[in-house]
Amino acid sequence: QAKYKERGTVLAEDQLAQMSKQLDMFKTNLEEFASKHKQEIRKNPEFRVQFQDMCATIGVDPLASGKGFWSEMLGVGDFYYELGVQIIEVCLALKHRNGGLITLEELHQQVLKGRGKFAQDVSQDDLLRAIKKLKVLGNGFGIIPVGGTFLIQSVPAELNMDHTVVLQLAEKKGFVTVSEIKSSLKWETERAKQVLEHLLKEGMAWLDEQAPEEPQYWLPALFTELYSQEITPEEAKEAIP
Amino acid sequence: MASGREERALPSRSATRRGNMAAAPRAPPGGAGRPRAVADAPGGCGRGTAAAARGGDAGGPAARRAPQRREEKVKFDSGVLLLSTHRLIWRDQKNHERCIAVPLSQIVFIEEQSSGIGKSAKIVVHLHPASSNKEPGPFQSSKYSYIKLSFKEHGQIEFYRRLSEEMTQRRWESMPTGQAMQVNKDTQAGRIRAVGIVGIERKLEEKRKETDKNISEAFEDLSKLMEKAKEMVELSKSIANKIKEKQGDITEDETIRFKSYLLSMGIANPVTRETYGSGTQYHMQLAKQLAGILQTPLEERGGIMSLTEVYCLVNRARGLELLSPEDLVNACKMLESLKLPIRLRIFDSGVMVIELQSHNEEEMVASALETVSEKGSLTADEFAKLVGMSVLLAKERLLLAEKMGHLCRDDSVEGLRFYPNLFLTQS
Numbered sequence: 001q002a003k004y005k006e007r008g009t010v011l012a013e014d015q016l017a018q019m020s021k022q023l024d025m026f027k028t029n030l031e032e033f034a035s036k037h038k039q040e041i042r043k044n045p046e047f048r049v050q051f052q053d054m055c056a057t058i059g060v061d062p063l064a065s066g067k068g069f070w071s072e073m074l075g076v077g078d079f080y081y082e083l084g085v086q087i088i089e090v091c092l093a094l095k096h097r098n099g100g101l102i103t104l105e106e107l108h109q110q111v112l113k114g115r116g117k118f119a120q121d122v123s124q125d126d127l128l129r130a131i132k133k134l135k136v137l138g139n140g141f142g143i144i145p146v147g148g149t150f151l152i153q154s155v156p157a158e159l160n161m162d163h164t165v166v167l168q169l170a171e172k173k174g175f176v177t178v179s180e181i182k183s184s185l186k187w188e189t190e191r192a193k194q195v196l197e198h199l200l201k202e203g204m205a206w207l208d209e210q211a212p213e214e215p216q217y218w219l220p221a222l223f224t225e226l227y228s229q230e231i232t233p234e235e236a237k238e239a240i241p
Numbered sequence: 242m243a244s245g246r247e248e249r250a251l252p253s254r255s256a257t258r259r260g261n262m263a264a265a266p267r268a269p270p271g272g273a274g275r276p277r278a279v280a281d282a283p284g285g286c287g288r289g290t291a292a293a294a295r296g297g298d299a300g301g302p303a304a305r306r307a308p309q310r311r312e313e314k315v316k317f318d319s320g321v322l323l324l325s326t327h328r329l330i331w332r333d334q335k336n337h338e339r340c341i342a343v344p345l346s347q348i349v350f351i352e353e354q355s356s357g358i359g360k361s362a363k364i365v366v367h368l369h370p371a372s373s374n375k376e377p378g379p380f381q382s383s384k385y386s387y388i389k390l391s392f393k394e395h396g397q398i399e400f401y402r403r404l405s406e407e408m409t410q411r412r413w414e415s416m417p418t419g420q421a422m423q424v425n426k427d428t429q430a431g432r433i434r435a436v437g438i439v440g441i442e443r444k445l446e447e448k449r450k451e452t453d454k455n456i457s458e459a460f461e462d463l464s465k466l467m468e469k470a471k472e473m474v475e476l477s478k479s480i481a482n483k484i485k486e487k488q489g490d491i492t493e494d495e496t497i498r499f500k501s502y503l504l505s506m507g508i509a510n511p512v513t514r515e516t517y518g519s520g521t522q523y524h525m526q527l528a529k530q531l532a533g534i535l536q537t538p539l540e541e542r543g544g545i546m547s548l549t550e551v552y553c554l555v556n557r558a559r560g561l562e563l564l565s566p567e568d569l570v571n572a573c574k575m576l577e578s579l580k581l582p583i584r585l586r587i588f589d590s591g592v593m594v595i596e597l598q599s600h601n602e603e604e605m606v607a608s609a610l611e612t613v614s615e616k617g618s619l620t621a622d623e624f625a626k627l628v629g630m631s632v633l634l635a636k637e638r639l640l641l642a643e644k645m646g647h648l649c650r651d652d653s654v655e656g657l658r659f660y661p662n663l664f665l666t667q668s
Binding site: 030047061065 | 357358359455456458459460462463464466467469470471472473474476477479480483495498499502504505506507508509523547548549552553556557561562563564565566567568569570587590591592593632633652653654656657
């Protein structure tokens with residue numbers, strides 16, 4: 001039964017048909033590209049960055065879906081989605097130590113360890129992209145810029161601007177005091193204390209009351225000595241659902 | 242060293258940092274003990290950690306990704322690498338008496354390996370075979386033809402530059418040290434060997450050029466591909482505009498088609514700004530699959546799992562063709578409308594969970610209240626351990642109980658602790 005269609009709809013349908021055709025062509029182009037350069041993407045972190053940046057510029061998200069062409073043909077999807085799983089596991093295992101805050105460096109090291117010697121190398125940029133995708137799962141993944149690097153948050157604790165800026169201040173020495181906050185940020189004592197107490201409650205900061213001049217608030221996420229510590233079997237159990 | 246013209250150590254402008262150097266399997270050590278000339282020098286040029294020394298045939302097949310043959314790491318760590326006009330010397334940082342050296346004349350060719358993830362920058366030093374009059378040293382012979390110097394704390398770039406210069410200038414040829422240090426006295430044999438070496442050098446050079454060519458070709462192809470992708474994006478925007486203008490005149494079928502095209506390309510839905518392709522066939526199928534896969538795991542976990550747990554569980558099981566986080570969320574959003582036996586729930590905190598339809602969190606709250614009352618008070622950690630839940634979900638349950646008025650909180654620096662709400666029960 002031939003229906004009379006409004007002109008607008010006809011146009012839309014034509015364009016849909018056109019899109020379908022172009023999509024097929026694009027798929028072919030992508031297949032060709034993949035056959036020549038799939039390895040490049042897998043093995044070359046700089047190339048991955050270029051690839052991601054170009055996609056972002058034109059408004060395409062190659063990691064949106066495992067069913068997307070990019071993922072299916074270039075295998076970029078599996079690379080990042082698997083990395084996501086590994087990141088989640090490391091964060092879960094170490095959460096009790098650092099309250100759910102971890103530096104990108106430590107996360108990187110631990111993920112590499114978990115992947116083993118023969119696995120594909122990953123760069124810090126790769127980790128950041130995987131984490132950005134994990135945010136949508138609603139469990140509080142966040143990226144906090146501090147002193148040239150990043151702290152990765154993996155718990156749904158609320159960290160507002162005040163908390164973030166104190167974390168940044170603490171990054172230099174691994175700890176911070178109320179006086180430092182007051183002098184650097186020009187805050188009142190009450191505000192500084194509130195922020196620090198919140199971090200304490202969340203387990204992201206530890207209090208050292210025996211420090212010489214005044215209590216020091218340390219961030220376990222920044223304890224570099226802990227970096228190389230292996231994840232214990234107990235911690236690993238915690239990590240895997 | 243010898244009197245007269247001495248080998249000179251080269252001053253370094255860069256700050257020297259710690260490093261180590263590998264043993265030189267075919268090179269004689271620089272005499273016994275510390276070479277004096279260098280010791281007096283103002284400082285070495287860069288330091289590197291030395292790692293694996295022996296490797297396979299450097300001039301091997303030009304296959305770009307030929308797997309590396311087994312390499313042996315030697316135990317010359319934590320040292321300083323020094324360069325003189327005649328030698329490459331490694332000296333133990335702590336024990337300065339302990340050092341080894343390679344005469345520069347033994348070097349055929351050097352190449353850089355830039356640092357990567359989990360590995361430091363390196364210089365690969367390809368060497369002539371040891372001559373018969375080689376001085377005694379840590380290794381008398383080796384089947385390998387190169388050593389690797391690993392710069393664990395940088396300095397590689399500068400050092401490589403200096404070393405290359407020395408290799409070009411070859412000052413050791415015009416400045417004899419007078420010591421029995423020069424190995425290749427047999428110049429005849431040296432020249433014959435050089436022919437073979439030239440072949441290796443050429444292969445390495447070719448390999449490098451090919452790698453460069455491949456990268457630039459890849460970038461070119463990538464740019465072209467992106468141009469085409471851009472066209473797709475433009476087209477989708479134009480279609481979206483048409484749809485907006487004629488809202489309601491486009492059939493559901495067409496909408497679904499459009500959404501699936503967007504999904505394939507990874508383009509955000511320009512009409513609804515929703516996450517890509519929510520409501521596509523793919524997500525519907527996925528939702529049904531999930532209902533099947535998650536039934537048992539949910540039952541094993543008390544009827545509730547966080548979305549991150551689900552993500553890990555499902556992807557670990559799949560192994561290949563993994564789900565993106567967005568795929569999972571979009572599929573879960575359809576669970577309710579498809580009347581499947583599991584559902585998505587979003588807590589106030591933003592935490593997302595999957596529950597069995599039969600699961601009733603509010604009922605669980607009642608039993609949580611009992612547990613807390615028995616113990617007087619509990620933190621989320623304590624509760625989680627008692628009940629055998631993840632801390633994340635334990636906290637959500639306690640928060641829900643609080644929201645429903647059954648528990649109240651004591652928020653102190655020692656943590657968040659929940660008590661039965663006596664205001665409610667004992668008023």
